Every structure is written in structure tokens, then in C-alpha cells.
Amino acid sequence: MSTVRTVHAMTEPIETSCNGGDQVLENVRTYRLGRLRGELLKNDCPAMILYDPVNIRYATDSSNMQVWTGRNPTRYVIVFASGPVVAFEFHNCEHVWRGIDCVSEIRGATCWNYFNAGPESAQRAQQWAAEIVELLRDQSADMCVAADRLDPEGVYALQKLGVRVIDGQSIVEQARCVKSGDEISVMRRAISVCERGIERMHEALVPGISEQELWAHLHFENVRYGGEWIETRLLASGERTNPWMQECSSKLLRAGELLAFDTDLVGPYGYCADISRTWTVGHVPPTDDQRRLYAAAHEQLHFNMDLLRVGMTFREFSQRSWKIPTQYARNRYSCVAHGIGLVDEYPSIAHYSDWESGGYDGHFQSGMALCIESYIGAENGGEGVKLEQQVLLTEAGCEPLSSFPFESTWL
Structure with missing residues (x-):
């Protein structure tokens, strides 16, 4: 029999407007902008141009x-370390800033990407x-600016005018990596919506439906409760669970085969819920092989959660993490753990076997939200198991943020 689950009652939604008197979101906005300005000052940089929509959301909550502006650079924001926040908004969209008080000025964006400017792209970039x-020049004697994403034409245009x-x-990622208590509170709301979607998938998991149809249940619950994308x-199911991705x-x-998923869900208020679970189709008892795969993935996940501590270096955590048995090493997941906030964030912790080619060091800090990863599937084998748990790192260790149960009867 499968583990009995209870859907958690939805908490009351947070008002999305500061003018609505929601102190939690006001605190989140103030904290995040302060973190970003602090990192600018630490790097002796007077200002930053933000084009990445997730970074704009972090700095301003706008x-x-x-998704569209993520590939069409048509809105941007300049944040000064010791000055104003100036927003440059897409055509006739100034209204999206209502209720957001951190912005000193809203201007129309100068769009010089080829879709908008065509052969006039270079000239528009010069105007920009x-x-x-x-x-x-109005705000600083230092002609230096940081940019998160900037196409070459924009870099050339700024450099021609003497701007470094x-x-x-890197500045934004460092700002985003430590969460306030209010940020975690909002993240928990996104996770609760995600877990509604997971529960809906669990109930719909019967033989004969397609993978896409099952996946649609997660989208439905996310959009229904104010989630974003x-x-x-x-x-994936059956033989498509190995290799992963x-x-x-x-x-x-098909009845009895494994079904695995990774939510990667951007929920209400822009926060990410990144959770993985693996079940059998029809929730039938697993085979001995499925049970062995699941037990190994469960052990890897929980061993690494128990290992992680504030102050530990990334390298030490990677080196001491659960040793993947040889038959599963080739198909290992891409990292041991990664940060999480509005989306996947710094840091990404490489497996120790990948350290020379893909690892980098740093220290784990209290207040980091992280996802601990596990994937177990043999090279040229049949099925595989994907598990992932979202946690908050505190002085006491890892505190799970996602509460959807594992298949304890399989262990």
C-alpha cells in the first residue's frame, strides 16, 4: 500500500500590494533591495543595470x-548603491508599478534588440x-556600471561613452543567497501551492493517462492559486526515467512502472518550489529492483541533509557527501545541492568526482535555502529514481521546507 497523504490546508493569501497594508511583502521588498545595494557597495560599484526579469523581481518586486521579457530585453531597471531606483518599462506598461514604492522614476524603455529595432539596432543602442x-553622471563620479545581462551592442555603446x-x-547571486525570515514565509506559501499540485498528480496517477496529462495537474494548481510558470x-515514466532529464x-x-518528476515551479509571489518524488503508476507495491533504487536515493538524500552545517565549505560538503555506488555513478545528478529562491540560485555544489572540472568553493551560511538532490539509475539499466528536498539551513542544520512524504513503506 502507498503512504497515506493529507493535503495541507491553504494558508490565507498574502496581499500583493504594499498599499494593501501587507507588512510581510513590504519587509521582503526592503530586505531584498538592501541586500543588493549592500553587495554593490561591497564591490565599489555605484550602479547596476538589471535586464534579467528574475533579478528585476528580486530588486523591486515588479x-x-x-518569460517573454526573459528573451526579449524590453524592460530594465537601474539600481544605484546610494541613490534612486529608475525603471524603464515596456510600451504603455507603467501601471505594473502601482503599489511599488521603491522606484523613484518610471521611464519608457529604449528597445534596441533586433526584433524591435531591426537594422537600427546599433543606433538605438547608442541612444540607450x-x-x-x-x-x-547625475549620481556618481565613477563611470562604472554592473550589468546582469547585456548584449554586445549595449556593451560597445557604453564603452564608447567611457563607461566601464x-x-x-555575481553581485546579484551573492545578494540573493541568504533569505530573511519573511522571504522564507513567502516561499512556504509557494511550496504549499506546489504540494497541492503534487497531491493532485498523486490522485490522478492511473494507468492509461499520458505523462503530459499528468503534468498538467501541477500547472493547474499553480495557476489556480496565483503561481507563475x-x-x-x-x-518521466518507466524506461524514460533512466537516464534522467x-x-x-x-x-x-503503464501499471507498476516508476513515475518520477521534478517540479521546478515558480509559484505565488515569484518564489520557486523545487521538489522531486518518485511513485509507481497505480500506486502498486514496488518490485525488488524498484525498492533497491528507491532505498539508495532516499539514503543519499537524507545522508546529505544530515551532513550539511553552517560554516562548512562547499568543498568539504562535496567531499564528505554520500558515496554513490559504482553502478550508479555514471548517471549521477548534475550536482549534490543548489541554492533556491525566486529560481535556482547560487551556490551549485558539484559532486566531488566533478570537482576539478566543475566545482568552486565557498561557505554555507545560515539563512540559505537549498535543494538537496538525488538521482539513482544504473548505466544501461532500466528505471531510475529521482528525489529532491527543499530545505532551510539554520544553525541547527537542515530544516525541511517541503513536507510531501516519501514512500516510507518502500524502505
Whole structure:
């Protein structure tokens, strides 16, 4: 029999407008902008241009067509370390800033990407750069600006006007990596919506439906309760669970085979819920092979959760993490753990076997939200098991943020 589950009651939604008197969101906005400005000062950088819609959301809590503007750079924000926040918004969209008090000025965006500017792209970029330089001169004697994402034409245009452009993504990632208590409170709301979607998938998991149809249940609950989008489509069944990273298809589910998924869900208020579970189709008892795979994945996940402590280096955690048996090593997951906030964030902790080619060091800090990862599937084997738990790192260790149960009867 499968583990008995109870859907958690939804907590009352947070008002999305500061003018509505919601102190939690007001605190979150103040904290996040303060973190970003603190990192700018630490890096002796007077200002940053933000184009990444997730970074704009972090700095200002403003959202406008996030997925579309992620590939069409048509809105941007300049944050000064010791000065104003100036927003440059897409055509006739100034209204999206209602109720957001951190912005001193809203202007129309100068769009110089090829879709908007065509062969006039270089000329528009020069106009854009001139406006940026005018703002910089008003606020700082240092003609330096950080940028999170900037196409080459924009970099060239700023450099022609004497501006030094530095990488801004590292600055934002460092700002985002430590969460306030209010941020965690809002993240828990997104996770509760995600777990409603997981429960809905659990109830719908019967032979004969397609992977895509099952995945739609997660989307439904997310959108229904104010969620925003899902970054991947990682749901697979049967032989498609090994190797991992196969997105959902029209394949019909068969009784008794494994079904695994990774939510990668951006829920209410822009926070991510990144949870993985593995079940059998029809919730029938697992085979001995399925049970062995699941037990290994469960052990890896919980061993690494128990190991992690504040102050530990990334390298030490990687080196001491659960040793993957040889038959599963080739198909290991891409990392041991990673940060989580509005989306997947710094840090990403490489397996120790990958350390020389992909690892980097740092220290775990109290207040980091993290996802601990596990995937177990033999090279050239049959099925595989994917598990992932979202946690908060405190002085006492890892506190689970996601509460959807594991298949304890399989262990």
C-alpha cells in the first residue's frame, strides 16, 4: 500500500500590494533591495543595470511578462548603491508599478534588440547608452556600471561613452543567497501551492493517462492559486526515467512502472518550489529492483541533509557527501545541492568526482535555502529514481521546507 497523504490546508493569501497594508511583502521588498545595494557597495560599484526579469523581481518586486521579457530585453531597471531606483518599462506598461514604492522614476524603455529595432539596432543602442550615462553622471563620479545581462551592442555603446561595464550576475547571486525570515514565509506559501499540485498528480496517477496529462495537474494548481510558470517539464515514466532529464511526452503510463518528476515551479509571489518524488503508476507495491533504487536515493538524500552545517565549505560538503555506488555513478545528478529562491540560485555544489572540472568553493551560511538532490539509475539499466528536498539551513542544520512524504513503506 502507498503512504497515506493529507493535503495541507491553504494558508490565507498574502496581499500583493504594499498599499494593501501587507507588512510581510513590504519587509521582503526592503530586505531584498538592501541586500543588493549592500553587495554593490561591497564591490565599489555605484550602479547596476538589471535586464534579467528574475533579478528585476528580486530588486523591486515588479513583474511583467516574465518569460517573454526573459528573451526579449524590453524592460530594465537601474539600481544605484546610494541613490534612486529608475525603471524603464515596456510600451504603455507603467501601471505594473502601482503599489511599488521603491522606484523613484518610471521611464519608457529604449528597445534596441533586433526584433524591435531591426537594422537600427546599433543606433538605438547608442541612444540607450546616452541615457544611461546621463543618469550615471547625475549620481556618481565613477563611470562604472554592473550589468546582469547585456548584449554586445549595449556593451560597445557604453564603452564608447567611457563607461566601464562589469559583471553584475555575481553581485546579484551573492545578494540573493541568504533569505530573511519573511522571504522564507513567502516561499512556504509557494511550496504549499506546489504540494497541492503534487497531491493532485498523486490522485490522478492511473494507468492509461499520458505523462503530459499528468503534468498538467501541477500547472493547474499553480495557476489556480496565483503561481507563475514552471521552468522545466521534467516528468518521466518507466524506461524514460533512466537516464534522467527527459521531459514529459505523450507516452501512456503503464501499471507498476516508476513515475518520477521534478517540479521546478515558480509559484505565488515569484518564489520557486523545487521538489522531486518518485511513485509507481497505480500506486502498486514496488518490485525488488524498484525498492533497491528507491532505498539508495532516499539514503543519499537524507545522508546529505544530515551532513550539511553552517560554516562548512562547499568543498568539504562535496567531499564528505554520500558515496554513490559504482553502478550508479555514471548517471549521477548534475550536482549534490543548489541554492533556491525566486529560481535556482547560487551556490551549485558539484559532486566531488566533478570537482576539478566543475566545482568552486565557498561557505554555507545560515539563512540559505537549498535543494538537496538525488538521482539513482544504473548505466544501461532500466528505471531510475529521482528525489529532491527543499530545505532551510539554520544553525541547527537542515530544516525541511517541503513536507510531501516519501514512500516510507518502500524502505
